[in-house]
Structures are given as structure tokens and as C-alpha cells.
Amino acid sequence: MSRKNNVRYLYLLTVFFITLSGFGQMPIFKRYYIADIPGLGWLAKFYITHYIHYICAALLIGFSAYIITGYIMAGRKNSKLTVTGYLRGTLIIGLIATGILLVIRNFEGYIFSHNLIIFLDLSHLALVMLFLFTSLYCLIFKKKWTTK
Amino acid sequence: MTGNISRRSFIKGGIAACAVAASGIPTSASGADKDKQLTTLLDIGKCIGCGACVEACSGVNAGKYPEPKKPFPRMYPDRAKPEDWSDKKDIHDRLTPYNWLYIQSADVTVNGEQKTITIPRRCMHCTNPPCVKLCPWGSAKQLENGISRIDPDLCLGGAKCREVCPWEIPQRQTGIGLYLDILPAFAGNGVMYKCDRCYNRIAEGKLPACVEVCPENVQEMGPRDEIIKKARALAKETNGYIYGENENGGTNTIYVSPVPFETLNKAIETGKGKPHLKSVSDSMGKANNLVAAMAIAPIAGIAAAVGTFYKYSRKDNEAKQDEPKE
Ligand code: SF4
Ligand code: SF4
Ligand code: SF4
Numbered sequence: 001m002s003r004k005n006n007v008r009y010l011y012l013l014t015v016f017f018i019t020l021s022g023f024g025q026m027p028i029f030k031r032y033y034i035a036d037i038p039g040l041g042w043l044a045k046f047y048i049t050h051y052i053h054y055i056c057a058a059l060l061i062g063f064s065a066y067i068i069t070g071y072i073m074a075g076r077k078n079s080k081l082t083v084t085g086y087l088r089g090t091l092i093i094g095l096i097a098t099g100i101l102l103v104i105r106n107f108e109g110y111i112f113s114h115n116l117i118i119f120l121d122l123s124h125l126a127l128v129m130l131f132l133f134t135s136l137y138c139l140i141f142k143k144k145w146t147t148k
Numbered sequence: 149m150t151g152n153i154s155r156r157s158f159i160k161g162g163i164a165a166c167a168v169a170a171s172g173i174p175t176s177a178s179g180a181d182k183d184k185q186l187t188t189l190l191d192i193g194k195c196i197g198c199g200a201c202v203e204a205c206s207g208v209n210a211g212k213y214p215e216p217k218k219p220f221p222r223m224y225p226d227r228a229k230p231e232d233w234s235d236k237k238d239i240h241d242r243l244t245p246y247n248w249l250y251i252q253s254a255d256v257t258v259n260g261e262q263k264t265i266t267i268p269r270r271c272m273h274c275t276n277p278p279c280v281k282l283c284p285w286g287s288a289k290q291l292e293n294g295i296s297r298i299d300p301d302l303c304l305g306g307a308k309c310r311e312v313c314p315w316e317i318p319q320r321q322t323g324i325g326l327y328l329d330i331l332p333a334f335a336g337n338g339v340m341y342k343c344d345r346c347y348n349r350i351a352e353g354k355l356p357a358c359v360e361v362c363p364e365n366v367q368e369m370g371p372r373d374e375i376i377k378k379a380r381a382l383a384k385e386t387n388g389y390i391y392g393e394n395e396n397g398g399t400n401t402i403y404v405s406p407v408p409f410e411t412l413n414k415a416i417e418t419g420k421g422k423p424h425l426k427s428v429s430d431s432m433g434k435a436n437n438l439v440a441a442m443a444i445a446p447i448a449g450i451a452a453a454v455g456t457f458y459k460y461s462r463k464d465n466e467a468k469q470d471e472p473k474e
Contacts, residue, residue, distance in 0.1 A: 027308045055438060
């Protein structure tokens with residue numbers, strides 16, 4: 001039980017920092033004085049938020065693989081994904097997929113078409129907004145990922 | 149008018165991009181060869197500082213310069229300050245939205261002789277340009293031939309490109325661009341401008357204006373591998389020094405100088421719109437090194453899950469075996 005809770009807290013912490021550093025890719029935290037709050041100065045440093053986003057992405061991919069493998073191995077009899085669970089899972093997979101393409105784009109020599117880059121940037125942002133709203137809904141209405 | 153058309157075509161482009169992405173055809177991903185990117189060689193020992201290149205740049209690119217609407221919409225919070233160069237179009241001693249190339253000068257001693265070295269400065273056209281790769285909207289783009297440019301119809305003027313550029317090259321003009329159509333009071337602040345390597349002239353098979361006009365043939369242009377070879381040969385022949393081959397992981401602008409660049413860097417005036425000549429490490433490379441962790445992550449996750457599963461099923465079995473049998 002405690003192991004499950006640890007994973008849950010680590011997952012939440014990762015989601016929190018990946019979202020924050022993700023929004024830090026846009027030049028907003030300095031303009032809106034958020035980076036002036038003591039301890040939050042790093043939010044305005046684009047290279048720092050970029051590294052943090054990458055580190056959190058590695059953790060999120062690791063957790064996702066852990067949870068999906070666990071889910072498959074345990075079999076569907078033990079627990080089943082709920083509708084909101086499916087929705088959140090799909091959004092996370094979409095975020096990971098667009099994110100991986102953006103990571104590839106960032107390597108030298110990978111010159112993607114402009115339309116594809118715009119599509120990836122905007123869909124990554126749209127997916128995270130949808131994920132946040134869905135998560136808020138699930139928090140308020142106490143929706144769980146799985147049924148026992 | 150053209151702005152409106154381009155914005156409409158931007159939306160269309162977005163829809164087209166969705167279609168392409170949805171159909172899963174990777175038309176756009178290409179591991180373009182760095183060696184073949186268009187590179188300029190600048191033999192600064194030959195430059196006489198006449199400024200003909202600066203004039204030619206303005207001459208051919210004036211049509212791309214901003215024509216902002218005034219007064220500018222008020223921006224909130226107060227920290228967002230307008231940057232207005234529209235009344236200072238004649239400034240030629242630094243980079244501005246109306247001046248993409250300028251001549252830096254350095255008083256130095258070469259072989260015991262006092263000399264003024266002049267250095268044409270503009271965007272370096274990095275082989276992996278952080279201004280392009282880190283733009284959150286895809287407004288900055290790199291062309292197949294390595295040229296990086298900022299699309300004035302898409303740029304919102306947040307100036308992230310200037311902050312992530314090791315030389316702080318792009319320059320902002322307020323009161324123009326897409327941000328005016330979105331939330332001008334709360335997001336964006338104009339459009340960023342910089343040398344686009346005369347991409348439109350190159351597409352027509354011409355040379356960049358600054359290269360073509362120079363009376364001393366300071367610049368030449370070619371595929372990166374050939375230009376690097378020439379630069380090394382020139383440096384060897386003149387006992388010179390090279391800048392741009394490895395800076396920021398490599399750029400498509402290679403300077404060859406008769407004096408070390410540390411010396412030049414101390415002698416030139418640097419600051420806003422006046423780029424330095426320091427050595428620069430690879431900005432994108434540091435994060436790219438973290439990608440190995442991303443590749444290992446799913447394997448680690450699966451291994452941990454499998455481990456946990458067997459541990460629990462073994463415990464379950466043991467618990468069952470320990471149960472008293474009848
Ligand atoms: S035109 Fe040639 S010689 Fe004159 S300033 Fe420019 S690079 Fe130097
Ligand atoms: S020098 Fe700066 S503006 Fe030019 S390509 Fe490199 S990062 Fe971009
Ligand atoms: S390449 Fe074209 S845009 Fe760039 S500095 Fe030369 S003339 Fe200006």
C-alpha cells in the first residue's frame with residue numbers, strides 16, 4: 001500500500017513540475033512577476049526550465065511504462081480503467097507522443113516542416129490544457145482512474 | 149493587407165498540418181546534412197570597414213522592415229515595455245529591427261603594429277539554432293539550407309529567441325504582428341527581426357546582398373564542409389584564428405581573423421545589440437544529452453513493474469502454501 005502511495009506522490013510531483021516547466025517555455029513568468037517570488041526565479045530561465053522539462057519527461061515516461069505494465073500484468077479482473085481514466089491516459093499518451101517528436105526536432109539536423117512544428121507546439125499546449133481541466137474535474141467530482 | 153492574408157493562410161496551414169500529422173506521413177522530418185548547410189566565410193583581415201555591406205543589407209531588405217501602427221496598445225502589467233525603433237531607422241552602430249548588420253571595430257596590435265580591425269556582425273545562423281528550436285510557437289524556422297529566419301506573420305514578440313541566443317541577435321519592434329489580433333494588452337509585444345541571410349535572394353540563385361556588394365570580397369558562401377576546409381587553410385596560411393566552427397555547437401558563419409578572438413572580444417564594444425566574440429558552448433547540446441535518460445525510462449519502468457509483480461505473486465504463493473492444509 002505504502003509503495004503504491006509513494007508512486008502516486010512521485011507521479012503527482014512529476015506532473016506538477018513538468019507542467020510548470022512546460023508553461024515556462026512561454027515567456028510569461030517574468031512578465032507576470034511570478035519569477036519574482038523568492039524561490040521561483042528559475043521559472044524565467046529558459047534553459048533551466050528546458051532541462052527540468054526533459055528530466056520530468058523521462059520520469060513521466062518511466063512511471064507510465066511502470067503503471068501500464070502493472071495494469072496489463074495484473075489483468076483486467078483486478079481493476080478496470082474508468083472513462084475518465086481512459087481520457088486522462090489518452091491525453092498523457094498524446095502529450096508523450098507530441099513531446100517525443102519535439103525532442104527529436106531539437107536535435108541538430110532535424111529540420112521539420114514549419115506546419116508540423118506549429119502543429120506539434122499548439123497540440124502539445126492544447127493537450128496539456130485539456131489534461132489539466134480533466135484532472136480538475138476528476139478532483140472535484142472524485143473520479144478515480146480505475147474501478148476496483 | 150498582406151498580414152491578414154498570411155494570417156488566414158496560417159490558420160489554413162494549421163489545418164493542413166493536422167491533416168498531415170493525422171495521416172502519419174512524415175513528409176517533414178529529415179536529417180538534413182549539416183555539412184551541406186549554406187555557410188559564409190568572412191576573412192576579416194580583408195575588411196576595410198567601408199560599410200557597403202550594411203547599406204546593401206538595408207537596400208534589399210527594406211521591404212521586410214516593420215511599419216508599426218501607432219499609438220501602441222497599452223500593455224499590462226507595466227513591466228511589459230514597448231521597444232520602438234521606428235524613429236531610429238538610421239542607427240547603424242548596433243543591431244536593430246531596421247539594421248540587421250553592422251560593423252564592429254577593434255583597435256589591436258598585430259605584429260607590434262597598431263591596427264583597427266573591422267568585423268561585420270549579424271546572425272551567425274547556428275547549425276542547431278536555439279532561437280528556432282526553442283520558439284514556443286514555431287514562429288522561427290530553419291530552412292533546409294540551414295538558414296534561420298523569424299516569420300513576421302507568426303512572431304508574437306515575446307523575445308525568448310533573443311534570450312536563448314548566445315549573442316542576443318534578434319531585435320524587437322513593438323506595435324506590429326499577430327499579437328495585435330489576439331490579446332495585445334496581455335500577451336506578446338511585437339515582432340523580432342534579424343538577418344535572414346537574404347533567403348529570398350538565395351532561393352532565386354543570387355548571393356546575399358552583403359556578400360555580393362563587398363569591394364574587398366571579404367565574404368564567400370558555400371556548403372559548410374567546403375567552407376570549413378577553406379577557413380582552416382586560410383588560418384594556416386595567415387597564422388590566423390577561427391570563430392564559428394564550434395561556437396554554440398557550430399554555426400554557418402565562419403570568421404577568420406589575424407588576431408585571437410579573445411583579444412578582439414576585449415577590444416570591441418559589446419552590450420545590447422552589440423554581440424560579443426566569446427567562445428560559446430553548445431546551447432542545445434546540454435538538454436539533448438538528457439535524452440538518453442528518456443530512452444532508458446520506459447525500460448526501467450517496465451522492469452520495475454515486472455519486478456514488483458513477481459515479488460507480490462511470490463508472496464501470494466508463499467502465503468497460500470503457509471495456509472494450514474486439511
Ligand atoms: S563591404 Fe566588405 S569591406 Fe566593406 S565593411 Fe562590409 S565586409 Fe567590410
Ligand atoms: S545566432 Fe542567435 S539568432 Fe542567429 S541562428 Fe544562432 S541563436 Fe538564432
Ligand atoms: S545576409 Fe542579407 S539579411 Fe543578412 S546581413 Fe547580409 S544582406 Fe543583410
